[in-house]
Amino acid sequence: MQEEIAKAKQAMERKKKLAEKAAAKAAIRAQKEAEKKEKKEQEKKAKKKTGGNKETETEEVPEASEEEIEAPVQEEKPQKEKVFKEKPIRNRTRGRGPETIPRAILKRKxxxxxxxxxxxxALVVLLLLVLGYYYVL
Structure with a gap:
């Protein structure tokens, strides 16, 4: 009985820790998204001020807050651009399994x-006629 109670307490503690981790990750993610939005807005404002010329645009670097300094910074890997080949005709391969028969066909009377x-x-009638013919004669 005491073992079950101890196991239950450990499970609750694990759940709490996982929930705290998830909440921390969500907070960091929300903060990053807010920073991205703020940065985009600043870029839009800068474009409006300069009339859309990138040459005269001055980049403003937002100051790092205390939370950003404490949080571990992950470097973003440059993503490769996928090159799609243009194919006018799409090849359709046949599945390996048997073709499925529609349910309506399977259930029809x-x-x-x-x-x-x-x-x-008809064979029985013919047999009776033959036997009757030989019997009568």
């Missing part, structure tokens, strides 16, 4: 084939 019943019945 099968038509009864009357030849299955008619052929044996």
């Amino acid at each position: 099968k038509s009864t084939n009357y030849w299955v019943y008619a052929a044996p019945a």
Whole structure:
């Protein structure tokens, strides 16, 4: 009983730690997004002031706050630009498995084939006629 209580307490502590970590990450992410938005707004204002000329544009560097200095800075890796080949026709490959049959076809009522019943019945009638002919004679 005490072991179960101890395990439950440890689980709660782990959950709390994970929640705190997630909250910290979310706060850092929100702060970075806010900084990006602020930077974009400053760039827009600078463009409006200069009339859209980049040559006369002066870059303003925002001051680093205390939280930014404490948080570990991750270097962003330069992303490779993906080069897409233009193909006018798209090749469609067939799947490996069997083709799927629509459910409506699977569930439809099968038509009864009357030849299955008619052929044996005709043979029985013929047999009776032949036997009757030989019996009468």
